[in-house]
Amino acid sequence: MGNNSIVEVKNLYKSFGSNHVLKDFSMSVKAGENMVVLGKSGSGKSVLIKCIINLIEADRGDIKILDQSIQDMDEDEVDKLRAQIGFLFQSNALYDSMTVRENLEFPLRRHWSREQRKMGAEHAVIEALTDVGLAHTIDMMPSELSGGMKKRVALARSLILKPRVILYDEPTTGLDPITSREISELMVTVQKKYNASSIIISHDMNCIRITSNRVIMLIDGKNYSEDTFENLQKSTDPKIREFFD
Numbered sequence: 001m002g003n004n005s006i007v008e009v010k011n012l013y014k015s016f017g018s019n020h021v022l023k024d025f026s027m028s029v030k031a032g033e034n035m036v037v038l039g040k041s042g043s044g045k046s047v048l049i050k051c052i053i054n055l056i057e058a059d060r061g062d063i064k065i066l067d068q069s070i071q072d073m074d075e076d077e078v079d080k081l082r083a084q085i086g087f088l089f090q091s092n093a094l095y096d097s098m099t100v101r102e103n104l105e106f107p108l109r110r111h112w113s114r115e116q117r118k119m120g121a122e123h124a125v126i127e128a129l130t131d132v133g134l135a136h137t138i139d140m141m142p143s144e145l146s147g148g149m150k151k152r153v154a155l156a157r158s159l160i161l162k163p164r165v166i167l168y169d170e171p172t173t174g175l176d177p178i179t180s181r182e183i184s185e186l187m188v189t190v191q192k193k194y195n196a197s198s199i200i201i202s203h204d205m206n207c208i209r210i211t212s213n214r215v216i217m218l219i220d221g222k223n224y225s226e227d228t229f230e231n232l233q234k235s236t237d238p239k240i241r242e243f244f245d
């Protein structure tokens with residue numbers, strides 16, 4: 001890996017009609033790094049994540065994940081790459097009609113052969129659930145779980161393929177402060193265990209403080225500033241201060 005970059009975004013532009021959302025945005029996420037993207041509502045954080053996983057196409061710019069340019073990939077290659085990327089969406093997106101076990105098996109059905117699943121699915125499900133402290137919920141339905149537990153199960157599901165990169169979209173939204181803190185600490189624990197890199201979109205200052213190695217300020221469509229949480233907190237720049245005051 002040339003420059004040790006797991007995710008490399010260069011000079012990204014994305015507009016919707018006259019709404020210029022990303023304007024020359026660049027960032028580089030290193031191996032094992034937790035990168036937070038902080039920006040106001042509507043600043044383009046979700047658009048950025050969607051560009052990174054090729055759900056929407058950027059107008060201009062380069063995106064490389066694990067040294068592969070996503071724009072040059074055919075569908076098969078994108079699919080293979082997606083197996084190495086874990087997602088944790090705000091909504092959790094658990095299937096309500098499936099047990100916890102079936103929810104966790106879902107990505108395996110897509111990316112593992114029948115033979116691989118026969119040999120390894122049970123072990124993989126138990127390992128991922130154990131990592132989030134919820135092995136005992138394996139036969140439960142999502143409706144029997146609290147909000148925080150659902151979030152943990154969704155995290156377990158995003159870990160099951162042992163991703164190199166994990167993308168978190170507002171992982172603590174809707175959770176009480178104690179549960180938010182637990183989820184944030186869990187994100188740090190799993191990042192260490194899996195040696196994954198993460199890109200985290202969040203407004204939750206406590207979550208950012210706990211999880212981030214670095215924070216990017218997404219302002220006016222650009223990477224306006226990037227630094228550690230502690231250094232940004234000390235900034236006197238009014239555009240940065242808005243987030244901390």
Ligand SMILES: Nc1ncnc2c1ncn2[C@@H]1O[C@H](COP(=O)(O)OP(=O)(O)OP(=O)(O)O)[C@@H](O)[C@H]1O
Binds near residue numbers: 046
């Ligand atoms: N598919 C789309 N078509 C048209 N406009 C879009 C589309 N997706 C996003 N936008 C616009 O892009 C801008 C950025 O949206 P985005 O969802 O990335 O914001 P965000 O920073 O994630 O905000 P929030 O913190 O509120 O989730 C918004 O003005 C939004 O209306």
